[in-house]
Amino acid sequence: MIGRRSLLTAMMAAATAAALLGGLSSARATDQVSLTIGKLLELTGPLSETGPSQDKAVSIAIDYANQSAAAAGVPLKITAVSADAQGDPQAALSAARALVAKGASAIVGPSITPESIAVANGLTIQKKVTLWPTGTAMRLRTIKDEGTIFRTVPPDSLQAYALAAALTDKMGDPKDKLLSIAYRNEPYGEGLAKGLVAAWTAKGGKVQGPVVFDPGQATFDSEAQQVVDNNPDAYVVIDYPDTFAKFGASLVRTGKYDASKLVVPDALAFSTVPSNIPPQALEGARGTRGGSDMSTEAYKLFDQLWTKAGGVEHFALDANSFDSTTLVVLAAAAAHSADAGAIAGKIHDVTRSGAPKFGPTKLGEALKAAWSGEPIDYVGVAGAFEFAANGDPTISRFDIYEYKGGKLDVIKQIDASK
Amino acid sequence: MTRGLEAASGAPTGAPERRFESIPAAARLAAVLIAAAILMSFARGPIAVGQTTLNGLVSARYLALGAVGLTLVFGTLRIINFAHGDLLTLGAYLTFGISALGLPFWPAAAVAVALTAVIAYALDFIIWEPMRRARTSTLQLFLVAIGLAIVIRYTIQFFAGSQVRGVGQDVLTSVNLGPFHLGALQALVLVVGVVAIAAVGLALAFTRLGKQIRALSDNMALAEVCGIDTRRAVRLIWLIAGGLAALAGVLYAAAVGSVNPNFGFFILLGLFTAAVLGGIGSAYGALAGGIVIGLAQEWSTLFFNTRWKPVVGFAILIVMLLVMPRGIFGGGRARS
């Protein structure tokens, strides 16, 4: 009958088509994967001093990943597109849309929590695009992001404990010790300061301040005076390098400042102190930053790459953006695809607790292992991440370092969850 | 006839010169400030008050020097020059650029100041003067100023990048005056600032050109009728405004130690406050306004959390405009 023959023809046609398509898709799997990463940067506006270094951090990560992939024979090619968040959540949302329109499969940035949530709610959750902000607020944990937001920066709560631990390490039992806190008036500063005050007073310590300073000002002499008054046992200044250049100078000028009493968080961690921060402001000071058991060699590689690229000096949290970029690349390798949703699904597979560990110096091997489908545990420059379900890093390992002769020297590591 | 016009036209005046009239106002202001300082000493101790006073006088320098140019332009040409803050930035960044070519910092700064003065003059030639001739509205002038501010700031950022730049001067050496301390560079800024403003104020009061400028401030049309070469006076105003702005920017950069392209715009409102406070059109007013704002902001940290410092300036502005809109050394009319 006509029906049966045409049915048979149809079936054969379908089978051929299926075979062809199947063949095509497997052919596509061995074809090159072209990945575009979106950089959501603060290029203009009140936070524009962070833009150039974030740009550089992501760019050198991409260059390094391209080299490593080529050397390891992994057919992965990564390019970048960028957009300006302008320091304003509305503009950040529009910029994120532009990035996605230009083909970005993942977005590194933005810098602050309000922008991050605006972008997440308005775009990335719906499109399953992974977002890698450097915001540290607790809010980013609790928002319903359906697994699209990941952070390589330690949340405020963990870092507050790390700071308290660093202080305790320095001066022993916190009970009745006076800690003078100053912070930069914006989300990072406030969130961390609140956590630190809680952690310190819970251990019986006393807090002076916190002194809040507006970053846009010219002089901070009055604020610096309030920090050093009453001869506290230690100070913590939560700040970014650009303002600390001024604040640190004000501290030194008070004549009552002792840099060895200072402890700073990760935003003021650099392998070499930038030229605009007066060295006396940090000499002998201690600090915390995200770390891992491969910290030394990882940071060394990062610094080499940074110096080789020329351009701007270190700024806050650049290593974290470097790590975010690398993780996206690894996930794309694991997924054999540049599809945003596929990448989102593979992030946990490249940071799986218990799987073989690879550090930044072994990126080529990591890429190869990911490409072949094995789960790995990538340990970044700023620490191992092993993300929780809500995208926050669970590893609470922190480096405690001291500035000696203008250079950062790690003196011990702690686990902030203890 | 108004005083400025009288003085400029050389006609014998029965009324006292403005500078004499302003002395009582200055004395009153000084008395109020000193009384406030004494009162606060009872609450917080003389050392704290003295130190914050010194800090306040330093920040007054940036404000005052920047405000002088603003007040001159506003007073004579009625232009709310929103681009003025970015002239400060221009001065600082031109200094960086020129010193990158090999000149040491202070000679480079001198060149930058001259260059910015010329640029300000050129901008008047290209933009402001044609608009004056076309008798454009306040709104248009205001929008052009905003556009100019944006263009200057982002052109600087285009070439220099938005990252913070260190100035490379010694920001740490401190001069100790008994229980008080002052950065050496800050002291330098204080001195240079006062000298510059005094020079401008004296020039305005005593030179012929200065008197002509004050005449323009009162009534430009009438001044022309009196035979004053308004074009020349206006050009000079822009040269002075641009040069002083650049000087303020360089001093700010030197004393603070590092800048980024936004800094001029960030302090612009503070400059306006100082200018309005002191009385539009008066260089001494800019000085007084700067002092009041600088002191008020630093003194506020004795009583309120330091996070409220920026608000103090704005609050004073609003109160002043409501209560004493002509400012301390006030000249023009403020009510409509």
Next chain:
Amino acid sequence: MSFFDLDFWVGVGVVAGIYGIFTLGLQLNVGFTGLINLGQAGFMCVGAYAMGMLVVDAGWPLGLAFPAAIVIAVAAGALVGLASLRLRADYFGIVTIAFSEIVRYVFQNAAFAGGNQGIIGYDAEWRAFQSWASERLAAIGLGEAAEVPLLVAVWATLLLCLAALRALQLSPWGRVLKAIREDEDAAAALGKNVFAFKLQSLGIAAALATIAGFFLAMNVTYLYPSEFDPSFTFFGYAVLILGGFASYGGVVVGAVLLCALTEGLRFLDLPLSAGQAGSLRFIIVGLILICLSMFRPQGLLGSKAEMQLRA
């Protein structure tokens, strides 16, 4: 993909609508009353935060919080007006901008307004409405971009406000306003309470700012002080002058054009670093502002005669 991405342009449409509503208020002040209101962003901040705080802290439903926020913002407008409308035009402008900055700083620092953390979570009811509307729209084939319900809401409101303002201008109230702008003293001599009219004009502008703020808050889902920067007001003025002085229809045209331009410039692909590309966008906007103000101050749909009535 790339330039013609639907999501992106729907987003631009929403922003253009928000600026349109915002600038209608500016136009009423500047184009029809002769007031240089530089504090419009401050009113928007007060209104948006009032709404957010009423929903999140006081538990009010959105439908009640929004009108209440308008009332609060109008009260703020009245306060500012009472204090400063007697000053001359440029001083009034400075007071309004100082007010705007004070509002922003206060909300950034005060615990009651969330401070540096801002406010979040006030948009639950809106989101529910939005997903309901999206389903309806998807049924008729418009479900592509997620923001379409918001786009429709903003533009419906914008056109409504436009019609209302036009009607207002033709009313007796509007005629008095025109007289005040042309010659204040004559109007006063005829017995009109000039001050009261100016106050009302400012109040209406504050209400419009709040409406714009509502949509901004819904679009961004997060209330944070940097959204209410004076540059929002400056951009609004750019819209105003582009569209045309004393032309409400011009505001709509100006908003669409300027937002399309500034956002579209994000796609400009030149061999520049990211930072330079970012700066270039602003340089272009600034140049447009300067050229427009110098050479075509009446904008696209305004009239030169109106422009020069108030020098």
